Amino acid sequence: MARRQRERHEKDDEKLRIRGIQPRSVPWEGTMIPLHQMRFLRLVNRTSDTVLYLVRKTSVLRRSQPEFNFPAISFQMRIVGLTGGIGSGKSTVSNLFKAHGIPVVDADVVARNVLKKGTGGWRKVVAAFGDEILLASGEVDRPKLGQIVFSDPDKRQLLNRLLAPYISSGIFLEVFKLWMKGCKIIVLDVPLLFEAKMDKWTKPIIVVWVDPETQLQRLMSRDGTTVEEAESRINAQMPLDLKRSGADIVIDNSGSLEDLHERFRDVLVHVRKPLTWTEFGLSRNGAIVAFVSILFGVVICRKAL
Numbered sequence: 234m235a236r237r238q239r240e241r242h243e244k245d246d247e248k249l250r251i252r253g254i255q256p257r258s259v260p261w262e263g264t265m266i267p268l269h270q271m272r273f274l275r276l277v278n279r280t281s282d283t284v285l286y287l288v289r290k291t292s293v294l295r296r297s298q299p300e301f302n303f304p305a306i307s308f309q310m311r312i313v314g315l316t317g318g319i320g321s322g323k324s325t326v327s328n329l330f331k332a333h334g335i336p337v338v339d340a341d342v343v344a345r346n347v348l349k350k351g352t353g354g355w356r357k358v359v360a361a362f363g364d365e366i367l368l369a370s371g372e373v374d375r376p377k378l379g380q381i382v383f384s385d386p387d388k389r390q391l392l393n394r395l396l397a398p399y400i401s402s403g404i405f406l407e408v409f410k411l412w413m414k415g416c417k418i419i420v421l422d423v424p425l426l427f428e429a430k431m432d433k434w435t436k437p438i439i440v441v442w443v444d445p446e447t448q449l450q451r452l453m454s455r456d457g458t459t460v461e462e463a464e465s466r467i468n469a470q471m472p473l474d475l476k477r478s479g480a481d482i483v484i485d486n487s488g489s490l491e492d493l494h495e496r497f498r499d500v501l502v503h504v505r506k507p508l509t510w511t512e513f514g515l516s517r518n519g520a521i522v523a524f525v526s527i528l529f530g531v532v533i534c535r536k537a538l
Contacts, residue, residue: 326484
């Protein structure tokens, strides 16, 4: 009986490892307990300091010595680049990542924050485009600004140049916050991932692709625009086929929502696979290990001199 219980507990230890919890290294041993002490026994959680499991009326299995058991600390981080085109369904994929507990840094949210009244980005944009882009509250009329820049490539490039430093800094700040929390996986949802040259900081790069006809129909249905307006907005962006050529993973979203969910499950498996040493080096704990290693090396060298 004791042998079977020991085997069962060893299997439980393996389950703990799979869940990211490091089980205790000390073995289990059988111990006979007098009958008059049986009523004082109490089963407790097996991750506490003393663990007792009843085997028979007079026998228990317990650890041969007490040992602290802490959850295993992850030393890894992966920065995933997510991009696509307008009407491709990128936001839906972004929300799926969030639903599965993976933090997402949304460049559109950062861009809205850097355009808030009184910010540096707001002042530069107002100086370049004039007060006519402002609402009565003083905030930027984003739809109106969008109409201006999507109809004029030069003004669109000007807007990108003005806001790029603020957006980049905002994204870096959000990533840094998640890095400090020790997040293992971070998704960067950036529509201009390739245009802003941010693709070199992300791996893998996921492109949400859709065929041009479906993209046009979805955009017209979503925004209630004409064919000409929808085509103008699509043509203002890098072609999806070109983005597709630079992707590590392509999600074809030309089908139904159920098809997208099925493809996303495969992507999720790939994103959650074991990380490389390079990704470990980019993590918070990797930086700590590097710092401690350097400090240790300096101390050793000083002692050797």
